[in-house]
Amino acid sequence: MNRLLGFGSLAVAFVATVAANAVPALDLTWLSVGDVAGAIIAQKALLAVAVLAGTYGLYQLVRHLLVQRIANKRRAHDARNVLRFGLGAVAVIGLLGVLTEQWVGVLFSLGVVGFAITFALQQPLFSLMGWIYIMVKRPYQVGDRIRIGNAKGDVIEVDFLVTTLWEINGELVSSNQPSGRVVTLPNSTVLSSEVYNFSWDKFPYVWNEISIQLSYETDLAFARQELTDVADEYLGERMAENIARYRELLEETPVELEVRDGPSVNVVQQESWVELRLRYLVHPRRGQRVKNDLYERVLERFNEHPDRVSFPVSRNR
Structure with missing residues (x-):
């Protein structure tokens, strides 16, 4: 299914690119908005579709060819997240570049905007930094039993901003038994709290x-x-x-x-x-x-x- 979606999305991207190159020869004055010609609007829209469909198709194909063939579920989970993050960034930059036709300006603007939102969105950015730290240093990964901050449990998801645990112990049960609750922690916690890993990959005992x-x-x-x-x-x-x-x-x-x-x-x-x-x-x-x-x-x-x-x-x- 992923492979069919991938090839289908790439086909849509190809068709949209070809159509965008053919648009200038068409009479699309009825699409004009103010001083912006209809042909330009149609061309940018088609190129935007090509960028989004192309990156999505590439994601599905790489996920099918590489990620799903990784036998270790933990590695596959992390590879899928890294792939989503990388191609998502490429799609955003490509989309802005197509719409503005100012690639250097887009990159500069992203830098300025990124500097500005650092002050407005400190916690999400710290959580994103925590995710990068988790991917690089591996204090824990999906499937590990850990204690971090006041929470203890089995890691079931490590997303860009949060880590999700199946709780162990807690207020409801004792003796290292699952409570049935799910605990969500910001990834920034790993930067400020001790992490106890009870099932380290090299020695899970x-x-x-x-x-x-x-x-x-x-x-x-x-x-x-x-x-x-x-x-x-x-x-x-x-x-x-x-x-x-x-x-x-x-x-x-x-x-x-x-x-x-x-x-x-x-x-x-x-x-x-x-x-x-x-x-x-x-x-x-x-x-x-x-x-x-x-x-x-x-x-x-x-x-x-x-x-x-x-x-x-x-x-x-």
Whole structure:
């Protein structure tokens, strides 16, 4: 469909251009407006149609031939926006040039007008600058789970002026669950706020934890080993592969961190119990589900050994 629209629009542009060149030979005095001859009005109108139809046809063809063949939906989304922006600017300049026949004057005027509207439309311009920054630096892209400003969610659209998120958490739900609401942010936010990307393209995983409260009578060495075994059995070799990738990325930076080959357990002393925190690597969209499954498996394993594992005030928590 896009290809047919593209060829059809280019055909219209060609016909309009040919017709515009033939207009001066026609008697179109009935179209005259004041001192402007009818032939000139008809010619400019046809050239304007040619410019608009030509740029639209080119957009549809390039979108069909290049953008839609990009397998990565995120890249395709960004390429489509860049194409729309570039060809839109070409269409505006071409249209003004055709109507005024003053190409240098048009470019100069656009510069003067652009300088003037900078003061009147600061926020939209900052948002446009934010969009350019997003396209170049890639702090996030479509499909990423991010937190920016006071909003957290999955990016579903990055337009010229705004970014749209499917909200996660918020006022309605918790535990990293979708709320069903859509949040719209001006792109200028990226220039003034921290951006937390939970599903970075090079490494779409995050470290997560579950906490288990145990009494001081618990065999801590045994409990820590059980926690590690449960996580190893559940997460399997996939976590080891992701950790290897994590190390590769760390080696590309000056940061030096000790990273274990698998899940680890940290011990935190509290007033009347000991807290064991199981640390593991997980995809952010599976975080809550993995946490629920691990917690159930851990409690089941601990309840099988009441002689070695006990909970505060003698009841499960």
